[in-house]
Amino acid sequence: MTLQIAPPPGIPAFDPERLCDDLTRQGWSQQAIADTDLLTALRDEALTLWQEDELSGAGIGRAADHELVREIRRDKTRWLDGNSPAQRGWLDFAETLRLDLNQRLALGLFAFEAHYAVYEPGGFYRKHLDSFRGARNRILSSVLYLNPGWQSADGGLLRLYDEADDSVITDIAPEFGTFAVFLSEEVPHEVTPALAPRLSIAGWHRCNDLGLAPALQAKVLPIAPV
Numbered sequence: 001m002t003l004q005i006a007p008p009p010g011i012p013a014f015d016p017e018r019l020c021d022d023l024t025r026q027g028w029s030q031q032a033i034a035d036t037d038l039l040t041a042l043r044d045e046a047l048t049l050w051q052e053d054e055l056s057g058a059g060i061g062r063a064a065d066h067e068l069v070r071e072i073r074r075d076k077t078r079w080l081d082g083n084s085p086a087q088r089g090w091l092d093f094a095e096t097l098r099l100d101l102n103q104r105l106a107l108g109l110f111a112f113e114a115h116y117a118v119y120e121p122g123g124f125y126r127k128h129l130d131s132f133r134g135a136r137n138r139i140l141s142s143v144l145y146l147n148p149g150w151q152s153a154d155g156g157l158l159r160l161y162d163e164a165d166d167s168v169i170t171d172i173a174p175e176f177g178t179f180a181v182f183l184s185e186e187v188p189h190e191v192t193p194a195l196a197p198r199l200s201i202a203g204w205h206r207c208n209d210l211g212l213a214p215a216l217q218a219k220v221l222p223i224a225p226v
Contacts, residue, residue, distance in 0.1 A: 011093050012038060016100040019181060023105065023140075028160055028182035030172055033144065038093075039177055041086035043146035046116040046199045049078055055118055073125040075191070077115040080201070090114070090144070090201060097142075098205055107139055107205075114203030119156060123198065125191040127161060130184035130204060138184040140205040145174040147199055156194030160187055174198050 012035035022029030033039065049055055055076035080087045094112040102109050119125075131138040143158060150156075150173060158172040158180055169187075172180050174194075182189070184204060191198075 011035075011089075011096050014097070014179070016097070016104065020101065020104045023101075023181070023183065026169075027186050028169070028180070030170075031179045031181075033177045033179045036177075038086060038089045039144070039146060042090060042144070042201065043148075043176070043199060045084060045086050046118065046146060046201075049116060050076065050118045050197070050199070054078060055116065072128075074123040075117050075119045075125060077117050077202075079113070079115045094142075094203060094205070101140070101205075108207055109139060109205040110208040111206045112203060113206065114201050117200050117202050119191065119194040119198040121195055121197065122193060123156075123191075124193040127159075127188050127190040129186075129188050138204040138206055140181060141184045141187075142179065142181045142203045142205075144201045144203075145178045145180075145199075146176060146201070147174050147196075148176040150175045150196075150198075154194065154196040154198070155192050156196070156198040157192045158189060159192055160189050163188055174200060 012033045014031055014033060019029045019031065055078045057076055080091065082088050082091050091112065091114070094114065098109045098112060101107050130141045147154075147156075152173065156174050158174065160169040160172070160182065161167065162169050163186055166188075171192075172178065
C-alpha cells in the first residue's frame, strides 16, 4: 500500500500524481498554485526587497567559479533563508514536495535551496542547464511566478528546449501562481527578455552533497551570444 503524504495546514495544494506522471513522461510539468495569501506575501516581500535595493546581481557558477556575465544573464536575486513567515511557508511547501516525490519516484532528493529572482525590463537569461548530466547535484528545478496581470506583450517567457534536437518544447508565461518543475540535468531552458518587472522564486531540490563540492555545481552551458 502506498503511503499518502498529507500536506500540513496552510501548504498550497498541488497535484503530485500529475506532476510525477509529467516528469516521468516528458521531464517537466506546469501547474497552478492557488494559495493567494502565501503567494501574495511572497510577491510583496520580493517587491520590497527589490525596491529597497536588497537584491544582488546574479552570476553563473558557484564558489570560486562564480562570476557576473551580463551577456548571459541579467537578473537580481536573494537567497531564501526562512526568516519570514512567507519564506517559511514556501520552504514548507518545498519539503512536502520533496517527501512526495521521493516516495513516488525515489529521486533521492535531500535538500532544497531557492532565491527570489527579479528581472528588470530588458532582463534575460540565455539558454542553460541547471546541472551537468551526471553531476547529480541539482536534481529538480522549479520556478514559482509572482506576476499578477502579466501580458503576452511583457515577454519574460520560460522557454524549455528538447536536449536531443534543440527544438522548443514549450513557452511558459510567468503568470501569478504558475509553478514550473523540470529535471535539472535534462531540460535546457532560457528566460526571454522581460519588458516589465518580472518576479519569481527559483528553487532546486538537491542530492546529499551538502554544498561541499563546488566543482560539481551548476554552470551555464557555453553558447553563442544572440
